[in-house]
Amino acid sequence: MKRVNKLREIMKNKNIDHYIITSNDPHQSEYVAEHYRGRAYVSGFTGSSGTLLVSNDSSKLWTDGRYFIQAENELKGSGIDLMKMRTTGYPTLEEYIKENVNKGEVIGFDGNCYSTNAYKKLLELSEENSFKIQINNDLLDEIWEDRPTVPKDKIILHDIDFCGEGRNDKLSNVRKKMNELKVKSFILTSLDDIAWLFNIRGNDVKFNPVVMAYAIIKMDEVTLYIDNNKVTDEIISEFKSQNITIKRYEEIISDVKTLTDSVYIDPAKVNASIFNAIPKEIKVIEGINITTSLKAxxxxxxxxxxxxxxxxxxxxxxxxxxxxxxxxxxxxxxxxxxxxxxxxxxxxxxxxxxxxxxxxxxxxxxxxxxxxxxxxxxxxxxxxxxxxxxxxxxxxxxxxxxxxxxxxxxxxxxxxxxxxxxxxxxxxxxxxxxxxxxxxxxxxxxxxxxxxxxxxxxxxxxxxxxxxxxxxxxxxxxxxxxxxxxxxxxxxxxxxxxxxxxxxxxxxxxxxxxxxxxxxxxxxxxxxxxxxxxxxxxxxxxxxxxxxxxxxxxxxxxxxxxxxxxxxxxxxxxxxxxxxxxxxxxx
The missing domain is CATH 3.90.230.10 (Creatinase/methionine aminopeptidase superfamily)
Incomplete structure (x- = not known):
């Protein structure tokens, strides 16, 4: 309750009436590094799936049937109401917002941790109800004492003797599909897809051997956005020989702004901040990640x-x-x-x-x-x-x-x-x-x-x-x-x-x-x-x-x-x- 109340104080100072905290990281991962477990930190509910909505006078947490018993136990005394997903009598998050967020009010969230799909639903609701949306607010940094840092362990290469296919062959198959879809660029943000495509593994998420990274695949070049501290000179050299450029993790937004012609994204995986950076004049084609179907x-x-x-x-x-x-x-x-x-x-x-x-x-x-x-x-x-x-x-x-x-x-x-x-x-x-x-x-x-x-x-x-x-x-x-x-x-x-x-x-x-x-x-x-x-x-x-x-x-x-x-x-x-x-x- 103390954390919720502290969050409300900051919301008031920033003129935010409702604040959403998801379970996501910037890659919409199911399991996330400790740095992104803000929903658990604020609510006390530790399950892997859930969304918290904190308003001036109420707090609601949505989760699915796997966690009903756990959530009821962990939310006791918190002042947070459990909203049981896919259960009669409980509105969805969007239905609740439609009925309870009024004209002129402001909903805020961290756009890096909010999917394009969810963001577009909110945009539709905001047009209907005339409320405002702010996506550049990571309020967790202001209330989370000793917030864990993002891991910086070195990545490893996954040997072809195990995975059976080299990254160039995988990229070739991706580009064949891009050609069929008639797109010039493909923004890839999901961590397991990136690990699979580039035959790399990491230690950024507990139990999941993935690394925090983004990628943009074009017909003639590929860019991997990753913390430079995580790659060795040998890996940089090997990737360069295969026409794969490595850039800083943070450079993804500026590079997305330079895309031309057409781009393919998975709106369930690309976050709202990246989606907002895509030039409005280019064609955006949406669907499940090309790599996800190949990897399956x-x-x-x-x-x-x-x-x-x-x-x-x-x-x-x-x-x-x-x-x-x-x-x-x-x-x-x-x-x-x-x-x-x-x-x-x-x-x-x-x-x-x-x-x-x-x-x-x-x-x-x-x-x-x-x-x-x-x-x-x-x-x-x-x-x-x-x-x-x-x-x-x-x-x-x-x-x-x-x-x-x-x-x-x-x-x-x-x-x-x-x-x-x-x-x-x-x-x-x-x-x-x-x-x-x-x-x-x-x-x-x-x-x-x-x-x-x-x-x-x-x-x-x-x-x-x-x-x-x-x-x-x-x-x-x-x-x-x-x-x-x-x-x-x-x-x-x-x-x-x-x-x-x-x-x-x-x-x-x-x-x-x-x-x-x-x-x-x-x-x-x-x-x-x-x-x-x-x-x-x-x-x-x-x-x-x-x-x-x-x-x-x-x-x-x-x-x-x-x-x-x-x-x-x-x-x-x-x-x-x-x-x-x-x-x-x-x-």
Missing amino acids: IKNEVELRNLENCQVRDGVAMVRFIKWLKESIGNMRVTEISATKKLSSIRAEGKYAKGDSFGTIAGYKEHAAMMHYSANEESDYEILNEGMFLVDSGGQYLDGTTDITRTFVMGNITEEEKRDFTLVLKGHINLSMAKFLRGTTGVNLDILARGPLWKYGIDYKCGTGHGVGFFLNVHEGPQGIAPQNNTVVLEPGMILTNEPGIYKEGKYGIRTENTLVVVKDETTEFGDFYRFDTISYCPIDLNGVVKELLSIEELEWLNNYHETVYNKLSPFMNEKEKEFLQELTRVI
Whole structure:
């Protein structure tokens, strides 16, 4: 409340009636460096997604279903009202502004951290309601004591032996698409796209091996805008030999002002400040980043490396499960200590570069919060009872992993066993999908939810997301969710499969594997695709009600466990093999 009130004082001094703080950085990243976590600093809500609107007499925070429980807890006593996105009875941010911002009033925000899409919606509303917009106000600097600085670690080059394609070939493919779109320039601002295009990786965002940078691609030249302290003379020389110029990060705005003819942008990723700098007389074509679609389809080298990476990650997971099961009752194990143990086991693996996101380790009712993160006050001790959900992943030079297992720690209720099995049924249904070319994730989402819907149960999030290659664990454009997504699933795309059941105050269950889209067969009716599961880790059979599984589902489970054993056992000692054999037994 003190921070909100301090913000209001500054707003009053600057004649700003309403101030918006997003969760974004200047690149509209999902996860951001600490320097840009201003919404969390002011509101106290620490989830990755949310928008705060502070007005003279009220404060509102919008977030999605993944964070409702967490946000309600963290906002207690703050004076900030929770606005539940995509929930009946709660207006969207734009709807609220339309009804509550009056003629002549001023809305302010930092244009660097506000997307073009959101900015254009506000412009439309301002014309309707005759309010004013100020986009050059970063008020956080004035209230945030000891604000973290932007990281300045050196970048590394991602070897072609891992990524399978050189930056010149990637640029050539980008330019082919630019030619089709009839554009002379392409402004690229999303960090994972830049890392992929230039085969570079960094350490600017925790868990995401990206670097703060912009790029402008033209038909005859390329400019990368980055802090000069992050690049070595060798990298500068190599880029120069490939006709890639390196300029200071801040020079992007002045160079955008000099663009001519036509430009391509992704309005969901380009910030309002850059959009405002584009000369009004040139043609602006908007769409999803060209690189995003290219990056989504992994090449043969990436897929081969990812297979090796997933096997190593599976071995780490089994070693963690063995430690967990053998430690409970013999030593004190908590959500935090279990998280640290899993990270340390993963770190021993070849090519390991840390976790791919903050591990979600929730025991009993904590797991009902989809993105729960334990702290010293909330840290539960794991006992020989109930269920323990662990959602984790690793970053490796040869891939990125994301896997969730819910462990049965002891006696659980019949309701818990039923729900565990329903989640498994949904997971298996999606895993076994065979679908016609042209199918989107929206078409398949019902396969995972169907078994839960029969019991009047649902989960308030998507079923699956894309995964990067030694990049962001959440990667578009593909996804599996009930919301409209027109991206067609194509061979080489990676997606997660993670249905779940979350009962507030009781427990949470999620089973997640990573899938790759592959060709199945071609018939007179067209090309058919399927999923291959590329995560290798046992599913806790102690939670499975065999009688609830169909013959086909039971066959899938036994075949999956046979594959897990065959993939992982060659890398294990005899005791680990015996343990794994029990976990993957036929039922």
